[in-house]
Amino acid sequence: xxxxxxxxxxxxxxxxxxxxxxxxxxxxxxxxxxxxxxxxxxxxxxxxxxxxxxxxxxxxxxxxxxxxxxxxxxxxxxxxxxxxxxxxxxxxxxxxxxxxxxxxxxxxxxxxxxxxxxxxxxxxxxxxxxxxxxxxxxxxxxxxxxxxxxxxxxxxxxxxxxxxxxxxxxxxxxxxxxxxxxxxxxxxxxxxxxxxxxxxxxxxxxxxxxxxxxxxxxxxxxxxxxxxxxxxxxxxxxxxxxxxxxxxxxxxxxxxxxxxxxxxxxxxxxxxxxxxxxxxxxxxxxxxxxxxxxxxxxxxxxxxxxxxxxxxxxxxx
Amino acid sequence: xxxxxxxxxxxxxxxxxxxxxxxxxxxxxxxxxxxxxxxxxxxxxxxxxxxxxxxxxxxxxxxxxxxxxxxxxxxxxxxxxxxxxxxxxxxxxxxxxxxxxxxxxxxxxxxxxxxxxxxxxxxxxxxxxxxxxxxxxxxxxxxxxxxxxxxxxxxxxxxxxxxxxxxxxxxxxxxxxxxxxxxxxxxxxxxxxxxxxxxxxxxxxxxxxxxxxxxxxxxxxxxxxxxxxxxxxxxxxxxxxxxxxxxxxxxxxxxxxxxxxxxxxx
Numbered sequence: 230x231x232x233x234x235x236x237x238x239x240x241x242x243x244x245x246x247x248x249x250x251x252x253x254x255x256x257x258x259x260x261x262x263x264x265x266x267x268x269x270x271x272x273x274x275x276x277x278x279x280x281x282x283x284x285x286x287x288x289x290x291x292x293x294x295x296x297x298x299x300x301x302x303x304x305x306x307x308x309x310x311x312x313x314x315x316x317x318x319x320x321x322x323x324x325x326x327x328x329x330x331x332x333x334x335x336x337x338x339x340x341x342x343x344x345x346x347x348x349x350x351x352x353x354x355x356x357x358x359x360x361x362x363x364x365x366x367x368x369x370x371x372x373x374x375x376x377x378x379x380x381x382x383x384x385x386x387x388x389x390x391x392x393x394x395x396x397x398x399x400x401x402x403x404x405x406x407x408x409x410x411x412x413x414x415x416x417x418x419x420x421x422x423x424x425x426x427x428x429x430x431x432x433x434x435x436x437x438x439x440x441x442x443x444x445x446x447x448x449x450x451x452x453x454x455x456x457x458x459x460x461x462x463x464x465x466x467x468x469x470x471x472x473x474x475x476x477x478x479x480x481x482x483x484x485x486x487x488x489x490x491x492x493x494x495x496x497x498x499x500x501x502x503x504x505x506x507x508x509x510x511x512x513x514x515x516x517x518x519x520x521x522x523x524x525x526x527x528x529x530x531x532x533x534x535x536x537x538x539x540x541x542x543x544x545x546x
Numbered sequence: 547x548x549x550x551x552x553x554x555x556x557x558x559x560x561x562x563x564x565x566x567x568x569x570x571x572x573x574x575x576x577x578x579x580x581x582x583x584x585x586x587x588x589x590x591x592x593x594x595x596x597x598x599x600x601x602x603x604x605x606x607x608x609x610x611x612x613x614x615x616x617x618x619x620x621x622x623x624x625x626x627x628x629x630x631x632x633x634x635x636x637x638x639x640x641x642x643x644x645x646x647x648x649x650x651x652x653x654x655x656x657x658x659x660x661x662x663x664x665x666x667x668x669x670x671x672x673x674x675x676x677x678x679x680x681x682x683x684x685x686x687x688x689x690x691x692x693x694x695x696x697x698x699x700x701x702x703x704x705x706x707x708x709x710x711x712x713x714x715x716x717x718x719x720x721x722x723x724x725x726x727x728x729x730x731x732x733x734x735x736x737x738x739x740x741x742x743x744x745x746x747x748x749x750x751x752x753x754x755x756x757x758x759x760x761x762x763x764x765x766x767x768x769x770x771x772x773x774x775x776x777x778x779x780x781x782x783x784x785x786x787x788x789x790x791x792x793x794x795x796x797x798x799x800x801x802x803x804x805x806x807x808x809x810x811x812x
Contacts, residue, residue, distance in 0.1 A: 325713040332678030333685040341774030344676045360563040372774035408690035413719040470733040485811045528794025536799025
């Protein structure tokens, strides 16, 4: 039967929200089978979390090899599932790991690969936002089974009253997929703040912070926002590299982006210019960031941010 | 130990990029060595330099491999001036418009032919930003994939590499026996600037020019005709509407709060 295969990512016993998003896109083309690759004994609890999504059937594989050998083992299992279920497309989350899995899988199964789609149509044509959102590209795979990675939060997941059936597959991982041994795995320490690429609001700091992100963070916490940083700020060691927004960092597209003390070089703009509303605070009236800003303040972020915070808090009370 | 590093010439990441007929216009902007490849070169140099110390002819070598037009020589030359030993450039008219599938095919054949122990790469190129080539190379070569390394330890005498893989999902310590494909993140080091001596030395280093035929790859497998995906349309994003800009004379913070409230953003 015609189907779309999605990879349901999970971490620390929780299925990622990308699974429901991929299912929503996959359902446009065909019925959705979700693959869960997990450690032994985990798959039932994970599969249960796919209830009320567009997933029709869960295909689960339990093996210690995924945690021990990583991506190559996951690709090996996926390629075997593709061979037996013959999907019209494979959808994978656009994370660092997801993109690598997609690349290897595409080579293995002889299908074209498209990464970082922000939309997938019922005919499997993809939409991508490239060069930091300065161009929108539609593309499709013309050879083999399309392997497509989709950016997290690109679409709103639809909810259903489905409760998917679960099929446990017994698959053995080839020795050639066990070349790497993972000896230790430390999940990212999740602070109280949302993930940068998933946040509805992002407050970013740059050179103008002079290394003091306290005002940027305080504003982020008031608004439930993620904290971003320019390359100048991460290169200076003022903020962790994982928070870098820009050409060589993360690409974000939140409802609101507030650039504090960021001049707005192309390098940075490439990572944030598709944000819905952009606010810029900078001492330099000539800073290029003002060309993008819906609301620009020529001023000192250390004066503007605390005052804005106070005013917002006052409005809320 | 022989290390290959895959490098790419890309449009300057600080310049505006444009598309013409669905492909990146590479002619109108300065072309430079992909920023992120410099970290791979630096890391490989840090691996071999201590091992080569005091040796007349270096026992451990670094070869830069690239695919692109003739002018990609400049990008390779920059890497040579940082300290790599030699270069291989695959140039062929048939390569224009190649996708990642084809690129990984060509690079993997060059690597296979060169008898390397390790391949180093940046995590992505700043133009296409797919981040798939290192993984595809590991797949095609059947080598161990050690990617997104925030630190690399090479034990040359035991032929083992250990890395700390650093991504948004956390840190994983992983290791494998040679041969391996390693990609490094930009946090790993501070790439050196080529010294005057390095630039002079690079002029004498050999860059081999190769064609597809040298690796037995047919033109039909690569380029726009061999691509497994096709661009239907590319549209420039409409310019943003001009916004409001105010000068802070003591009440800008409050005005900002009003603006956000009015837009229902707070």
